[in-house]
Amino acid sequence: MNELLYLNVMEIRENLRAKEFTAEELTKAYLERIDETETRVHAYLSVLRDEAISAARAADDRIRTGDQDFPLLGIPVAVKDLLCMKDTKTTCASRFLENFEAPYDATAVGRLKDAGAVILGKLNMDEFAMGSSCEQSAFGPTHNPWNLKTIPGGSSGGSAAAVAARSCVVSLGSDTGGSIRQPAACCGVVGMKPTYGRISRYGLIAFASSLDQIGPFANNIQDAAILLGAVSGHDPRDSTSADEPVPDYTDDLEAGVDSMKIGIPKEYFIEGMDPEVETAVREAIAVFEEQGAEIHEISLPHTEYALPVYYILAPAEASSNLARYDGVRFGVRKKGDSTFGSLFGMYAASRENGFGDEVKRRIMLGTYALSSGYYDAFYTKAQKVRTLICQDFKAAFENIDVVLSATAPTPAFEIGERLDDPISMYLSDILTIPCNLAGLPGISQPCGFTSGGLPIGLQLVGKPFAEKTILQAAAAFERATKHHEALPPL
């Protein structure tokens, strides 16, 4: 592997500044890496070679003229294919949008460009971000770089796998119920879902609007912090984006966890958890303790309801958000059976052909939950329980700073293993979903490996807008364990 591919963001910036190599050389090294790994990993849905090289040249021009005060100047990044990028295909890994070219940049993509990043391409995912394995992509699954027979997690499987495979430096994904953290855990990388509202959702193709949040993937905490800082901040085009100042997330990463109060929710060691995962998490707790953190057992009593609440609210919002895919203005249009008129025949045929099974399943679940006569029993009730889950966290955070748990109950499973069993697939997110329901920031970082060599993820959840606290804690763990230095056998 080209040695340029081992460098982190700060090292690259120093080297570019020192003219050790150019952004163009670096970008080409990454494009070669993509060629080398993609046939096995399939993390990318599109590679933007020409655009990347011209962005790299533009970065080199800036460096030459000394105009280089941009956090990601010349850094090769990639983004999940549900972030709109002007004049490039944005497919959401769906047949429906196979040929959709967004006429605008998502705010997060615009901020990457403004920060000087070189966008290498668009990354694979479960269709419309609905899935936990990346197998629901209409364009074929992504393979886990640690074991090509296993899933990379999902829905941001491409984003996690590309970072793990060193086919980009950092990437953006999105997380609705664990779609950043669970693939980060599967692929042994860092993945963070910030506080709801931290990063603008404008241009993020919506799955469940009240839960969706964009976030960074990286091979280390510092890179994640840099990327997070570059894309965060209020956006007038997203009413739900927070008007909160954006701190420098790389400050104080060295601060350590001395007397930090870490809560371990007893409800998070669930039945069916892989023993190796549990062992790794217990070891991680010991590491934090050694570093000076105070460990407290806590209770989040409504945890068991999080999964059912999520599977009412998220599909309900999805059934609404996906109504715009009607074949009228863009995407797939098919002429259909005109039993109910040619218009409704067209709708039915377009959606039947454009959407995959999991998307259809969730549209049906959500439509049902919102139907008259069922709304109060499902949607309204689920919202009430969501409030209880928020209150659980609020009460817990009165006494602690961070909640620690496993990211997922099991390591990556084999491709195809759970495809016929949606419930077991949904269980992958049982430990990540509560954090979305409560809108809290959460991070997953590597905390060891199974005997079979698969990464295990550790999740830290913080108070609203306390990204800095969880980054500090994660950085301390990273320094103590060095799990992040392991490379997949690619």
Add this chain to the structure above:
Amino acid sequence: MAYETVIGLEVHAQLNTKSKIFCGSSASFGGNPNEHTCTVDLGLPGVLPVLNRQVIEYTLRIGLAVGADIAPVCRFARKHYFYPDLPKGYQISQYEEPICTGGCVHFATKDGRDVSINLTRIHMEEDAGKLIHGNELGDPDHSYSDLNRAGVPLLEIVSEPELRNPEDAESYMRKLRTLVRYLGISDGNMQEGSLRCDANISLRPQGSEKFGEKVEIKNMNSFRHLRRALEYEEKRQREVLESGGVIHQETRLWDESAGVTRGMRSKEYAHDYRYFPDPDLVPLTVDAKWLDEVRAQLPELPDAKSKRFQNEFGLPRYDAEVLTAEKELAGYFDQVVEAAGAGLAKSASNWVMGDVLRLLNEQKITINECPITPERLAKLISLIDDGTISGKIAKTVFDQVAESGTDPETIVEEKGLRQITDTSAIESVVDDVLTSNPEEVEAYQGGKTKLMGFFVGQAMKATGGKANPRALQEILREKLGS
């Protein structure tokens, strides 16, 4: 059996904001198809709505004007249905938590009754686009969508079922138009669709508390359509009930050319709109300070203006209602009275309601374009009042002022229209008239007193209409010995 008619109206008023309710596209009427669109109102993947502050402010204006309760926190909800003029597959509207509840609209009927209709609610929502069917373009196999109107802000104003006849429904609708125009929030133009209305109508036995099955009527594009459709439906339902039939809940369309309502869809096919709070928009908070600011900027409203015209100027109720129906007309009248003096207000009212409105009608212009300024009309009225010209001559002067745009006094002087008040001059004219019409004089004296008009006419003709009519009549009576 005697039946009572029960009508409730759902009125949609397009707000005349510069931009649409959730994006920066122009909200103006017209334009080439899809010219006033952007990524947001086209409903492209990934876009998000951002609420236009002006829309809230306009809604607060009408909420305050009708005395509605304004929710300190309200929400938007999504209303789902598939149609090609609805880009997102849902309309952003308000459902369980509207911005305004309650309130009341007052109006006077032609026969002088005061009617107050309570409102259920007023809420904000976005308009849908329009479909253009290819058969209008010689292309019958296709339909086209024009999304210029998609996302234009709408208010939905829902009345309680308190209207009792089609005429009141029309008056209510007119009053709403007056209100939105006073408030400057909508053009209130029914033909262009900036004011639209659906009506619910049912009949129940006189004295019954229970409502009958209601029918919803759509597609009424003018005040006249509204009244005619309701009259038709009232009659149709009465006939069904009287012949022992039942009314089924349904939606019917008004067909203006045929003068009938026709069934469109029955309740069995009613949509399930699957409303739920829009997660892309945060709850909207309206604080007391904001409300106070909006309240302070409200113009004098039609009801207050009408009361003022009645109390300060002694105008009859009917005059006051006509003059205040349009803010601009009321403003014009106010200026006339200001220049002429409150003592001439009734005269001013007669002129404005009569000749001025006639002139506007004839020339198809608005009061703002009226060629007679309020000051000139005031002058004209003063000239009548001080006896310089007669009321009859004043009509001529009015037309000449309108035509030439000159001052009434100048016209009176230049054309020598000053009234003859000199009794000796009038006497000699009267003498001539009586001398040349001996038969009529005899008849008059024989009891045909109606001939007085004939003598007045002859004398007026001889003076070119300038004789002071009161003086002329006195002299005639005297000379005819009556």
